[in-house]
Amino acid sequence: MINQYSKRFLTGDKVALRKITKEDYQDYFAIEDLMESRLLMNDEIPFPPTERDHEKFLSEINPEKDEYIFGIELKDEKIFIGTISVYSVNWKNGTCHVGVSIGADYQGKGYGTDSMKVLVDFIFNYMNLNKVKIQVFSYNKRAIASYEKCGFFLEGTLKEELFRFGSYHDIYYMGILRKDWKNTQV
Structure with a gap:
């Protein structure tokens, strides 16, 4: 018999993380095709990908290669x-x-904060890793604040590494160690 907890393995206060299905593709494409999204997540030239590009990306994610992608859905x-x-x-x-x-x-x-907390918990409790790292562009203040709420600390700065909006910007590297995360779980 399946208990109530195993049905929704990765849940937070607001979101659940789950596998991505073909039914999610159009919503995924819509999010990833927004210029704002491209400018916040990718340091390449922000050219919109095709549906084929998206499908290829999703089909190449492979847990056997230690790559895992989850869909985020509102829990309720x-x-x-x-x-x-x-x-x-x-x-x-x-x-x-x-x-x-x-x-x-x-x-x-x-x-996003709730999703990241759920993912970090998964990484430390089920993947048995010691450190989680993330890269964020210096102008993405909302994301930086979110990562800090999750316990990430600034570890390094790549100065003027990214050209956006007609000027150069820094890229921050942030990380959280298992021992620091455990201290926040009290």
Whole structure:
């Protein structure tokens, strides 16, 4: 018999993380095609990808290669609002990178913070890693504040690494260690 907790394995206060299905593709494409989304998550030239590009990206995510992507849905309404991922897992050193993308209508409402807390908990409690890392552009103040709420600290700055809006910007590297995360779980 399946208990109530195993049905929704990765849940937070506001969101649930789950596998992405074909039914999510159009919503995923809409989020990833917004220029604002491209400017916040990718340091490449912000050219809109095609549906084929999106499908190829999603089909190439492979847990056998230690890459994991989850759909983010509102816990009560079950509405797909974005994605969150774990990638570049280094089992030898116990590290990984994470990334998150939330639809514009759902930003600034705590969904990204809740999603990241759920993912970090998953990484430390089920993947048994020691450190989670994230890259964020210096002008993305809302994301920086969210990551800090999750316990991430600034670890390094790549000065004027990114060209956006006609000038150069820094890229911040933030991280959280298992021992620091445990201290926030009291």
